[in-house]
Each structure stands twice: as C-alpha cells, then as structure tokens.
Amino acid sequence: MQSLMRDLLPALLIASDGSECPHSPESNAGQIEPSSLFAAPMREIWLEIGFGAGEHLAWQAENNPDVGLIGCEPYINGVASLLRHASDRDLSNIRILPDDVRPFLERLPDACLTRLFVLFPDPWPKRRHQERRIVQWETLATFSRLLKPGGELRLATDDPQYQRWMLIRATGRSDLIWLAQRPGDWKVRPDDWPETRYEAKAIKEGRSPAFLRFRKAA
Template structure:
C-alpha cells in the first residue's frame, strides 16, 4: 500500500542524529500491539490515530492539548517523521508513538475497538483515474478503520480536492459502518476545533481550493 518515495531531501545532520537517538523509543513494535495503552508511560484517557501526519503540526498540537490521551501517528515519508520527532523533542511530548510505514499494516496489528478517534488529513488525492485505487480511504481501509474504532468514535477527514471529497463521501454513504451526521454546509466548511492551519492549507486557499472538513461516526 506504499506508493511513491519514502524520502525527499536528505535529512540534515542534526535530524539524522535525533532520529537515531529518539525514534527507537517512539516507534511502535507491530508484534506487540495487543495492548496499545502499554506503549505509553502513563494511564490514558483515550487513544487516537492520525494517518499521514505530514510534518506533524496537527498531531503535536493535539498531543499538547490533550496530554492524557495517547496519540499514534503513521507516516511513511521519512522527512515528515523527522520533523515530528523534532517537535516531540522540542515540546517534551510523552504521549505520541509513531509508525513510520504503511498505515494498513498498523491497522491490521491493532486490537479491535481500541481507538477513540482517527484522523486522515490531506491524503494524497492520486488524481488520475488509474491511480484512484491508491487512495487511502478506500472500502478496504474503511473496513480496517471500522474494526479498530470504538462504536461512536469519530473518523475525521480533510481535503482540498473536490473529486476526492466526493469519492470518499460516496464510499461513506455506502458503508454500513460509518455515518455522516452533517446537517448544513457549515458542518464541513468549518475547521475542526483547535485546528492549526498549515502552510499547505494556506497555499491551497490562495490557489482557490477551499478545504472541506468531514466528521464521520463509527456505528
């Protein structure tokens, strides 16, 4: 399920040193996920997942807002992992654990109904028709997410690509596992509470691609 490059520009010397020092203690051992809460040093009030965290801006912000919640971040792009590891160090965050690889294998390793929420923000839209099978929120991955989420837990999705939004909504509306509870347009036009807009999002807005923010609910 991994497509494209796993690294862009070479990591700086300090990034390589920090990754070598910190990533081993942050990385999740997939073979030992029968109790995800045991990955964290303190008792948890909940467990959340972010798939494709990019540079980690949102994940670090949420971890700071909710220090009693455990956060699992999944990102195959090593430059993004390095940026988040740097943020974790700078902000002294103890409630983030990372999987620098395929989100599908992570979801398959998680026990059923262990997640209190999952976020998928600005995933690669794979815009060409022949590429759409690579889109993350496919029927297969919605099944994986449904298995890992607790009943009633939210699945949040943000995109600036109209076609991808419609593509995902079509699959959600066909799903027997998720519902979309939006009652009016502002329900998907307004950012999520505490949302830290990124440079990518601001560029999309300048280029005339207004973001949409969807919340689906596990049945």
C-alpha cells in the same frame, strides 16, 4: 535532524518488526494492543495516518495530554519534523510508526481507537491510480472496525473529486454517521482541528478544503 533521529526517535518508535525499541508491540498472535505502546495509562488512543510534517498530531498531543497519539508516516523528513515538535514541546504521549499504515491496521483489535485522522491524503487524481487512494471501501471497513462506538473519523481533502469519493464510501456505511447538518459544518475547520501544511498550501493555491467528521454508530 540526525541527533533527533538518533536520540529521540528510539523512545517514541513503534518497531513494526517488534524488535529493539521500548515500545515494540507485544506479539499476541500478531495482534497489537495500542494502549500497551504507552508507558503511562492513556484515557483514549487516537491514530493519525499520513501525518506529514506532524503539526496536527503534535497540537493534538499537546492539547490532550491524557490521550495517546499514534502517528504513521513513511516520509522520513515528516518523521524528523514531528520529532522536532515533540522535542520543542516535550511530548511523551506520542508514538511513531515510520511506515505504511496498512499492515499495522490489520494487527489492531476491534474498537481500540477513539479518533482516527486521515488529513489531506494523496488524491491520486488519475483514474488508473485511484486504487492507491488510502480511502477505499475496504479501508473504511477497517477504520470502522477499529473505532469504538461513539468514536470519530476525521477526513480532509482539498480535491473535489476525492471529496465525493470519500463521501460516497463513508456515507455508504450505516455504521458511520456524517456529522454535518449544514455547509458550515464541513466547510469550516472546527476549533479543535489545527491547520496542516497541506491545508495551508491548498488555500494559498485557491482550493477550498472539506473537513469531514463521522461518528461511529453505538
């Protein structure tokens, strides 16, 4: 782990302070153009918030080599796990922000992302902690601002209460269109959406995940 952090992380790191790494955002009134974080031109830019052990992000990067994948995850063991995937599969189309995503989101320009993933975010079940949930009215407004027209927001949870919370807030926006037409559309994980560690844990423990896809209105 230490050698990956030392040898590979600097090549993939997004330094939030803009210093000492090859992919530091070029500061332009605080704004970050995400395509500039990649050495080669990318067809699209996708963002995963809270990638955990990185298995979903690595799968997407491997299967979409012309897409730039940005992952944000403050949990350092998760960053090390993603580095292991990146090294094993020789992935060069990922960039990692090992930090809270929220200040980073504020620095991204409108309509810069084609996909945004928030998979099994911490549910914070106690009422007094619900303000810590990453999905809020305000963050959904930000997600919508960042998505290109026709882009896709993917949310997953195994917590029924958080599922309702997500649906109320996302479907409350006229610019996010829920793509489910029948139960199978949200109860069954699509083929281009690999299982994550938290999904596997939920199923093992008898909970049923929900896979929610929303299209950003044109």
